Amino acid sequence: MSQYNNVSVVKQANxxxxxxxxxxxxxxxxxxxxxxGIMLPGEYEFGTSQKEIMDxxxxxxxxxxxxxxxxxxxxxxxxxxxxANASFKLKVRTVTDYICSYLD
Amino acid sequence: MSQYNNVSVVKQANxxxxxxxxxxxxxxxxxxxxxxGIMLPGEYEFGTSQKEIMDxxxxxxxxxxxxxxxxxxxxxxxxxxxxANASFKLKVRTVTDYICSYLD
Numbered sequence: 188m189s190q191y192n193n194v195s196v197v198k199q200a201n202x203x204x205x206x207x208x209x210x211x212x213x214x215x216x217x218x219x220x221x222x223x224g225i226m227l228p229g230e231y232e233f234g235t236s237q238k239e240i241m242d243x244x245x246x247x248x249x250x251x252x253x254x255x256x257x258x259x260x261x262x263x264x265x266x267x268x269x270x271a272n273a274s275f276k277l278k279v280r281t282v283t284d285y286i287c288s289y290l291d
Numbered sequence: 292m293s294q295y296n297n298v299s300v301v302k303q304a305n306x307x308x309x310x311x312x313x314x315x316x317x318x319x320x321x322x323x324x325x326x327x328g329i330m331l332p333g334e335y336e337f338g339t340s341q342k343e344i345m346d347x348x349x350x351x352x353x354x355x356x357x358x359x360x361x362x363x364x365x366x367x368x369x370x371x372x373x374x375a376n377a378s379f380k381l382k383v384r385t386v387t388d389y390i391c392s393y394l395d
Contacts, residue, residue, distance in 0.1 A: 189301070189302045189303065190299045190300055190301045190302060190318070191299060191300045191302065192299045193297060193299075194298060194299070194300055195294045195295060195296045195297075195298070196294055196295045196298055196300055196315075196317050196327065197293070197294045198293045198294060198295065198327065198348065198390060199293065199348060199349075199388060200327070200329055200348075200388045202329070202386055202388070205386065206329060206331045206386035207331075209313070209329045209386075211300075211315055211327055213300050214294070223300065223302065223304070223315055225304055225306070225310060225313045225329070227310045227311075227331075244302065244303060244304075245303075282306055282309065282310035282313075284303060284304045284306070286302060
């Protein structure tokens with residue numbers, strides 16, 4: 188069972204798109220943060236302030252990264268990176284469990 | 292910002308009802324566990340194996356506890372207890388953020 192140890196977890200969820208996307212913040216001892224999130228099927232656009240790594244733990248979705256014209260098709264666990272101050276689009280086909288890491 | 296400190300968090304989400312109910316397990320140093328969950332609007336029935344305390348952090352819902360004929364109406368943060376080996380019904384009207392504790 189893969190887990191994070193010796194972390195803090197914020198009790199209150201982050202809720203987007205009327206709850207179709209939700210996440211929980213996990214904070215490490217060094218102050219860095221990840222969010223553990225769920226996306227239900229739907230189409231979404233997100234903006235970044237920091238560089239992000241989205242690690243898809245499970246789910247099937249298509250991702251349009253900034254500056255790209257081709258959608259990235261994800262059908263098995265896979266990570267992708269999004270630059271800071273950018274936006275990206277997602278077409279989520281099945282319930283998607285993800286980990287988002289924020290990099291400076 | 293209310294948070295749990297010095298805990299472990301399981302990376303993989305628990306997914307129920309096609310993702311309309313999801314939760315993440317948080318494990319304390321003494322081995323006890325809570326789950327932090329989200330319920331989207333809908334009607335659900337859950338069974339318990341252990342006694343549970345459901346602490347509604349936000350959301351509006353009605354709860355039918357085992358052996359009761361009247362629904363409990365929840366419109367502000369409130370907790371309720373469910374005995375072990377029982378089932379209870381929920382009518383969730385708005386996105387609901389909850390903490391479930393498991394007692395022996």
